[in-house]
Amino acid sequence: MDIGQIPLFAALTKRMSWLTARQTVLAENVANANTPGYVAKDLKELDFKSLIGKTKSFGPLQLAATEPGHIAPAVATTPAQVVTVADDQSLDGNGVSLEAQMMKVSTNASDYALVTSLYKQNIGLIKIVLGSGGAGG
Amino acid sequence: MELDKSFAVAFAGMSAQSQRLKVIAENIANADSTAKTPDADPYKRKIISFADELDKKMGVDMVKVSGVSQVQGGFGRVYEPGNPAADASGYVKTPNVNTLTEMMDMREAQRSYDANLNVIDAAKAMLSRTIDLLRG
Numbered sequence: 001m002d003i004g005q006i007p008l009f010a011a012l013t014k015r016m017s018w019l020t021a022r023q024t025v026l027a028e029n030v031a032n033a034n035t036p037g038y039v040a041k042d043l044k045e046l047d048f049k050s051l052i053g054k055t056k057s058f059g060p061l062q063l064a065a066t067e068p069g070h071i072a073p074a075v076a077t078t079p080a081q082v083v084t085v086a087d088d089q090s091l092d093g094n095g096v097s098l099e100a101q102m103m104k105v106s107t108n109a110s111d112y113a114l115v116t117s118l119y120k121q122n123i124g125l126i127k128i129v130l131g132s133g134g135a136g137g
Numbered sequence: 138m139e140l141d142k143s144f145a146v147a148f149a150g151m152s153a154q155s156q157r158l159k160v161i162a163e164n165i166a167n168a169d170s171t172a173k174t175p176d177a178d179p180y181k182r183k184i185i186s187f188a189d190e191l192d193k194k195m196g197v198d199m200v201k202v203s204g205v206s207q208v209q210g211g212f213g214r215v216y217e218p219g220n221p222a223a224d225a226s227g228y229v230k231t232p233n234v235n236t237l238t239e240m241m242d243m244r245e246a247q248r249s250y251d252a253n254l255n256v257i258d259a260a261k262a263m264l265s266r267t268i269d270l271l272r273g
Contacts, residue, residue, distance in 0.1 A: 016267075020139040023263065027143040027256045028189075028198040031150025033249050034157075035187040035200055098252050109259040116266040123270075 012119050018046050019112045021080050026108065029101050036092035040101070044081035142197050143260040149199045150253040153187055156202050157246045160185045161239050168234040175224040180232040181207040208233055 003009050022043045032038040065071075089095045160183050170180040188203035211233040218227035 017139065020143075020263065023256075023260055024139060024142040024146065024197055027146040027150075027253075027260070030249075030252045030256050031146045031153070031200040032187070032189045032198060033150070033252060034154075034245070035189045038189050038198075098248065102252060102255060105256055105259045109262050112263045113266055116270055119270060 008122060012115050015046060015115050016112065018043065018080055019108055019115065023108055025082060026101055026105050029096050033096045033098055034094065036094055039095045040085040041082050042085050044083050140260050140264050142195050144257060145195065146197055146199060147253045147256045151250055153200045153202055154246045154250040157185045158243065160205055161243050161246065164234050165236060165239050168232060168236050170232060171220065171222045171229050173222060175222055179212060179230050181209065182232065182234045183207055
């Protein structure tokens, strides 16, 4: 069984990669907080439906594996969309508000903590089923 | 890995801010540096400017120092006849450095540096959370 095929884990993994990508975008904003003419960026929010709604039969087309030796290609992930954020601009045309960025960075980190603990919990459930004592460690 | 990019960008931001701090330190240290002769100019205030630059290998917007320029003119004048740089009427040209402005710039550089450090902290927390998944 491939854990990545379970819808819940697939959704959590997608969320984690989205949060990681967002962290990079926020890092760019903070690093360029004093660059004239730089406009703050953010990622478009993940759509909950796109995470959960897709069952396997509606997923992207894949090559048929007709031989046991065939390897399924990695599913192409759609890159997260980058949008610009219209914050207040200073005189030099820089539109990065450090306070707003700090808020986003900390929400991002706590969201990530939430997702990883959900992931851990669900792995624990599978462990209970397997009888390896997921609750006890 | 995606988080490596966050680290790289934040480090670029920190090095840009520390170069800015270096320029500010030069300005403050030379706030009273006059010229040696009456016709030469005293120390000129330096300003640093940043530009965003796409790192093609990683695909992220890094920050770099686009240049350090000198501010021309705007010198002060102090009456000091004994100074070797004094002109015929006894006035010496003083640098166009305002220490208050420099102090304010310094604080801003410090604040931006801290913000970059915060980003690194958050990325580090995310990374260790991911490693924790392996511990089960």
